[in-house]
Amino acid sequence: MSAISEKRSSLRLSIPLRMEIEKVGGEQGKRFKIEVILSDISAGGAYLETDRWQLFDVGTTVDVTVRLPPSPSYEALGLLKLRTSATVLRIQPAAAPPAEGDRLERRGVAIEFNRPLSFT
Numbered sequence: 001m002s003a004i005s006e007k008r009s010s011l012r013l014s015i016p017l018r019m020e021i022e023k024v025g026g027e028q029g030k031r032f033k034i035e036v037i038l039s040d041i042s043a044g045g046a047y048l049e050t051d052r053w054q055l056f057d058v059g060t061t062v063d064v065t066v067r068l069p070p071s072p073s074y075e076a077l078g079l080l081k082l083r084t085s086a087t088v089l090r091i092q093p094a095a096a097p098p099a100e101g102d103r104l105e106r107r108g109v110a111i112e113f114n115r116p117l118s119f120t
Contacts, residue, residue, distance in 0.1 A: 010043040017041060018067040019048065023060060039095070041066070045086065045112040049094045051104035060088045066117065082117040 015038070022033045032055050036048045046064075056062070066082040068074050094106040 012040045012042040012047075014040045017069070019046065020065040020067070021062050022064075023055065023062040038066070039108070043113075043116070045089070045110065047108060047110050049096060049106050049108050051102070051106050053091055053105075053107035053109055056088045056091060056109055058088050058090060061114070062086055062088065062111065064111070064113075065120070079119050081120045083120045084117045085114045086111040087114060 017038045018035060019038050020033060020035050022031055034050070034052050034055065036050050036052075039047045039049055041047075046066075062085065064084055064086050068080055068082070074080060089110045089112050092108045092110070094108050096106070098106060
């Protein structure tokens with residue numbers, strides 16, 4: 001068992017959910033907002049791969065919104081998104097090989113949720 005998997009305290013699900021990530025950074029406190037597809041998610045955090053990894057630094061706090069897949073039962077209850085803040089734990093080489101024609105380098109970004117996800 002690897003050192004990373006030994007630290008995990010909750011089940012990770014490999015579900016391709018859409019996540020919006022927003023952070024303050026750059027010139028004059030400009031906010032960056034990107035949308036990614038998660039590689040996996042757990043109660044404690046998530047992992048994603050992106051070609052926009054340069055926006056993040058380890059220790060950066062970001063606001064995240066996870067979009068639930070379309071479902072009449074979720075929509076009837078108004079449960080379409082989950083939100084929280086998170087901290088960037090690490091940036092590493094992407095696990096998946098680059099897609100044919102990809103010109104930008106992709107990296108993996110691991111984030112830890114600072115508080116439980118809540119419905120919005």
